[in-house]
Amino acid sequence: MIDPPGARGVRRIAIGLALLSLLSLAVTAWILATVSREQEILKQIIKHLPTSDLKIANELSGDLSLQSSLLALLVLNVMATAVAFVFVVRAYLSSEKSLADVKVLSSDILASMDSGVITTDENGVITSINTRGRSLLGWDPNGSNGESDNAVGSVGAPKPGIGGNIAEINRDHGMLAQICEESRLRAEPIRDRDYRVQRDGLVQTFRAGCTRLHNRGGQQIGQVIHVRDVTQKALMEERLRRMERYMGLGSLAAGLQHEIKNPLSALSLHIQLLCERLAKETGDAEVNESLDILNTEVKRIGSVLDGFRSYASINDIGRSPVDVNLLIEKLVRLLRPQAEGQKVQIRVQPSREMLGMIQADSVRLEQVFLNLAINAIASMPDGGVLCFVISGDDRGIQVDVVDTGKGIPAEIQPKIFDPYFTTRPDGTGMGLALCDKIIRQHNGNLDFQTSPQGTTFTVVLPVNEEV
Structure with a gap:
């Protein structure tokens, strides 16, 4: 690890102070040696001095001894200070290294x-x-x-x-x-x-x-x-919300079937009898038109009720071997006349790999792809391209229904799978809701991506046991 600039500076200072301490120790040792020599010389001189000068000589000898003791104490002090300084410097450098390690670790954590x-x-x-x-x-x-x-x-x-x-x-x-x-x-x-x-x-x-x-x-x-x-998490949360929308609706659908469907059937029967009777007794066109409107609206209510029942039903789907490629080819033949009438080209991009059959309800799957295709064609009133892209592997099969329309506005994207939500005046709002439910009954996923250049609905179906 490269030392930080602060640690390098402290290391230089420590080396300088260590050299200065060694120099001081050397000078002190030299002075101590000089004092020792002077003491020896003084001892030799004292032997030849007269008695009257011994007092001064002894005082001088005591001063030299005191200086020698002080110098020895200074040497010990310098050595102790040097040792203490070494420990302080080592502790500081260790702290600097630990701080650098912590900084690097925190940087690595943030980067990871x-x-x-x-x-x-x-x-x-x-x-x-x-x-x-x-x-x-x-x-x-x-x-x-x-x-x-x-x-x-x-x-x-x-x-x-x-x-x-x-x-x-x-x-x-x-x-x-x-x-x-x-x-x-x-x-x-x-x-x-x-x-x-x-x-x-x-x-x-x-x-x-x-x-x-x-x-x-x-x-x-x-x-x-x-x-x-949290894009993927948000998608999962949206799927869970979709599942919650129809959980528990089975009993409600049965109640509506009993409370509304039966009286509605009676009402439709009596309207038909009334039409036949009035047709014989009077030729009033206004009355006949009103009766036709009543009959049409009663049938529309019935179809809405049937759609709700289909959406809320929790009955198991029937499963049989289904070849997705043949299913799409059949659907394309069915859609081609309508697409040509709206100047929409239909293209199929099959999988590059051989796809096996899946266990599924062919009727309901056809209903899903038909609904997605009809919506795609409706989104291209001035013409465009509708493409079915088929791909897959050992785990599942994916079908992308791609159009070149203007895309789905951002404000309605969260609502397109809601029951009874539609932007078409002739729509019931149950198409995509039923498609989503059918795909989930097959343990698959139905998602979409949209932009001003077009929309892609992606259907992913898992591969079940071999057929």
């Missing part, structure tokens, strides 16, 4: 997280952002902000890099600045705020939160923003 982590100061200026955060926000540190052409953002907006303000991120991620401001005003953390971003024609769901950033003294110094890509 699947969530984006962004920190800002009190003014909303970004102070750090991990690798995943750069990826989620579409920031390329090499100079390109990584935005796709289809991304909605302000032209020339600053990159979400260090030193930029969180409020200056492009509009797609404007939710981050909003939750930061809300967290600052409310002085409490914000959790699990979802927002959607359209990138490369696909809609991604992000979940963001914001908490306050404090230092060791407990003082607030900024905010921490965390962002996760």
